[in-house]
Amino acid sequence: MNNIKLTSVKLIKGLYDEFKLRTVNSEMTLQKVANRAILMYLKEDGFRDKVETNQDLSISGSNF
Numbered sequence: 001m002n003n004i005k006l007t008s009v010k011l012i013k014g015l016y017d018e019f020k021l022r023t024v025n026s027e028m029t030l031q032k033v034a035n036r037a038i039l040m041y042l043k044e045d046g047f048r049d050k051v052e053t054n055q056d057l058s059i060s061g062s063n064f
Contacts, residue, residue: 012057 019030040047 016030019033023029037051041051042048
């Protein structure tokens with residue numbers, strides 16, 4: 001377990017609720033999505049550019 005980092009993040013409730021509904025009958029978990037998204041962010045320039053330029057979320061006190 002030395003290669004596991006326990007962390008805490010704040011999620012937008014509506015997005016998380018939609019994620020839970022969409023994945024209720026699947027093997028996909030938030031942990032899988034987070035790990036895969038981080039890997040893609042690090043390895044795929046196109047994915048990184050999409051994430052960095054996405055304007056669909058509004059800035060709040062938590063800088064989402």
